[in-house]
């Protein structure tokens with residue numbers, strides 16, 4: 079009890095929350111001298127180098143200035159993004175600009191200035207050179223909301239020492255495959271519910287086989303799966319009727335993605351315009367209110383449950399959330415913020431990837447058959463897999479890598495340089511926003527022969543000796559700031575693919591039109607995907 083009271087007291091006041099956050103700084107705005115993070119980046123490593131150091135890669139000679147860097151004109155860019163809905167085609171624009179301007183180019187988005195890097199080796203140089211607490215992007219609007227409401231920042235929106243502290247707590251618990259292996263039992267229960275749901279949906283279908291808009295189903299699966307780990311409780315997303323609080327959460331999430339264009343690109347809409355155009359910012363805040371409220375309800379439920387058990391003198395054991403409570407390494411407000419941001423980061427990413435993977439399997443029956451044979455040979459037709467079984471089916475892992483190469487949920491990623499760097503022969507001043515163009519590098523034949531083709535076998539180790547590493551496709555990012563939920567997502571996807579194929583042969587549906595990728599914050603299917611799940615004999 080005393081412990082729980084201490085935890086509750088550790089919740090910072092709104093004022094403390096505000097001062098605890100690092101100051102928001104939009105990309106493109108220079109950092110005041112001396113206000114930056116410790117300059118720890120080892121820029122000279124692998125070719126991205128500090129000015130003045132001898133050049134280890136790229137062109138020899140004095141670096142060129144940004145003025146000499148090619149790129150689209152500001153007006154053309156604005157027309158492309160705001161006039162021709164470029165936000166929905168960010169992935170294609172990456173490729174087009176790479177063709178037009180080369181592998182490193184500059185762009186302006188309103189007040190924001192971005193240098194795009196669309197070359198595998200330059201991406202590797204930038205990421206290998208980064209320091210202990212890399213800064214991803216312009217999170218000004220996220221932090222502004224948190225300051226406004228006296229909320230803490232979670233891993234996505236925090237920076238500097240605060241981020242380092244939280245990252246070091248969470249990385250000990252979920253960053254390695256062996257850490258998340260313990261969640262396989264819970265995930266398998268969610269999978270059992272999903273398979274039951276597929277049988278139910280099939281029974282409702284005219285042809286007895288088709289499940290329409292599979293992303294709906296995978297959204298519910300991903301939400302249930304990740305919530306099971308984050309809240310240590312079930313939400314019931316895969317039941318016929320879903321609770322009102324979960325429906326409210328889904329609406330808040332939808333609102334978040336509706337306001338994506340204005341939130342992630344808030345820097346492109348000056349703050350002074352808000353009184354004239356108030357709706358986007360209001361929507362953004364309303365959506366975050368909904369997301370935080372939902373997490374707080376579930377976190378508080380767990381806290382009450384732990385308190386009851388402690389009061390009864392029972393031993394308290396549990397998963398991630400229980401450990402976070404008991405260890406007291408994070409304040410309660412930091413726990414709210416982190417589970418809120420992790421749920422946000424872990425649902426659509428996983429469900430879009432699953433939708434693409436199933437779509438690809440339906441369209442490539444030969445690959446599907448090879449996978450099924452490997453599963454039956456190495457695991458059996460009905461064996462419920464554990465985390466330890468996943469390495470026995472390397473094609474399943476290769477399927478995920480190839481799906482994410484063709485459809486990287488985050489088609490591009492960002493970094494704000496923490497020191498002056500020379501990249502590709504250009505001097506990039508400290509504080510510059512870099513856009514790493516993963517979609518463009520994923521489709522380069524030089525990085526992946528016959529890059530447009532779906533060939534999961536390209537990811538198989540040869541003779542189990544060589545790891546296939548390729549900075550052309552790093553869908554979970556790289557290094558200190560890479561995806562903290564990677565192992566959770568992989569486990570959810572690997573275990574589900576195995577069991578889907580054990581139960582069903584997945585076939586295309588004539589109702590599915592050509593499915594294009596579109597960017598809506600994340601890279602997602604632009605049209606609904608319907609598939610037939612044919613029972614295995």
Ligand code: HEM
Nearest residue numbers: 233420423424427428488553554555556559560561563567
């Ligand atoms: C297929 C699924 C997923 C993909 C492709 C994905 C991809 C990514 C990428 C590219 C980043 C940025 C990494 C970087 O900047 O280097 C990221 C960050 C992050 N992801 Fe994921 N993610 C997925 C699933 C998840 C899940 C399931 C969770 C949570 C359970 C999660 C939580 C996070 C968080 C909290 C961050 C921010 C990490 C930090 O800044 O320290 N992600 N993710």
